[in-house]
Amino acid sequence: MLIGKLAELTGATRKAIRHYEAEGLLPEPQRRGSYRVYGPLDVHLVGMIRRAQCVGFSLAELKDLAAQKAASGRFPLPVAQTLIADKRQQFDAEIRRLQALQQTLDALETELVALYQRETAANA
Template structure:
């Protein structure tokens, strides 16, 4: 399949797909004349790259996994699972920080009400 079809199947732009290839996240595509030819495995790879980005992984983090894949001739599943667990822990910490921020906002609102509304009523 050509890059346009790969883009349509994955939601990635052709420019992004070429960028992934340039970074080494995708293997260099076979060529038919001036056109890149992609396979079904590339569809899955691009979908995984996009999903990983959507949940907060950077392209450099994905590159590290990709480099290990090519070095060891297999995808480093265990390392990927560790990175996913680490990302999940970061999300938990972010949720806790947001919860504290929400509490602080409520406290600020209460202070404003106490200072500017209730005190004015009794003044």
């Protein structure tokens, strides 16, 4: 399939697909003349890249994974699992940060309500 079909199947733009190739995230595609020709594995890889980006992975993080796959010829599952575990820890830290902000916001609201009630009582 050509790049337009790959873009259609994955929701990625042609520009993004070419960027993934340039970054080494996708293997060099076969060529039919000057046209890039992609296969089912490319559909899967672009889909995985897009899902990984949606959950916060940078292309740099994915590039390291792709480089290790290229070097060994096999997908480095333990490395991927470590990256996922690290991302989970980042999410947990962000959740704690947001929960602390929510508590601060709740305290602010309580203070504002108390201030309003004091002012209302003083003016009554």
